[in-house]
Amino acid sequence: MKKEFKIYYGKHESQFGVLRVPENKESCPVIVLIHGGFWQARYNLEENNPIAVDLTKRGFVTWNIEYRRVGEDGGGWTGTFNDVISAINYLSRIKESYPLDISNVTVIGHSAGGHLALWLGSRIQASSKDDRAFNELTFAFQKVISLAGVTDLVKMWKIHEKKGMKSHVANLLGGTPVEVTERYNLTSPMELLPMKVEQVLIHGELDRHVPVELSKDYYNYALEKGGNVKLVILPDIEHFKIIEPTSPAWSSVLDEL
Secondary structure: OOOEEEOOOOOOOEEEEEOOOOOOOOEEEEEEEOOOOOEOOOOOOOHHHHHHHHHHHHOOOEEOOOOOOOOOOOOOHHHHHHHHHHHHHHHHOOOOOOOOEEEEEEEEOOOOHHHHHHHHHHHHHHHHHHHHOOOOOOOOEEEEEOOOOOHHHHHHHHHHHHHOOOOOHHHHHHOOOOOOOOHHHHHHHHHHOOOOOOEEEEEEEEOOOOHHHHHHHHHHHHOOOOEEEEEEEEEEOOOOOOOOOOOOOHHHHHHHH
């Protein structure tokens, strides 16, 4: 019996997810996976296939989502954000046909996907001013795990600027922190604390793409704000090892599940 399903939650070719269902299970906890790639179209959900397969073997339903990215029609501001909302909301429909335990849902994001996962967590208590920009999050989840996530969009923009490169953050939001300040305020997890969801930040010390300081600073500020947050720093681990099931870093992720 087929246990892997490509399901569209919208009409665009990138508005879909791949649902994997464990063998011989009646009702399974759910893990939503959001891939990284600095929100760019040249990266896709296949990055998360190895961990999706591993998690499904361990008894989880996995919903590995794709979304419109920068470089695609409708990607960036605000399509990328609304797509991840639509993708997770769609689980309400998927549960009618598949064995999902929707009382036990975790969202895991890597890199830019970690940013989107934390941002989704902020939408649980979204205020009316936010609702003008984004669709409503109607599906509840219990935990966010950020793997080398971009927790602070302003700081990430500054890091790119120091390197003398056009910032991927500016491409996502359509401008610099000075030009579109409100967009940064509405989408940078650092600006959206505290959140009404459990958060776990896992980050490798050798990360050269998203410096570990982003997770450390976010963790300290979240604690100040009274958030339910945990930080796991992995020595000798770089950016991509954290999503390799054969890496020792992956066991740290499994421990949090």
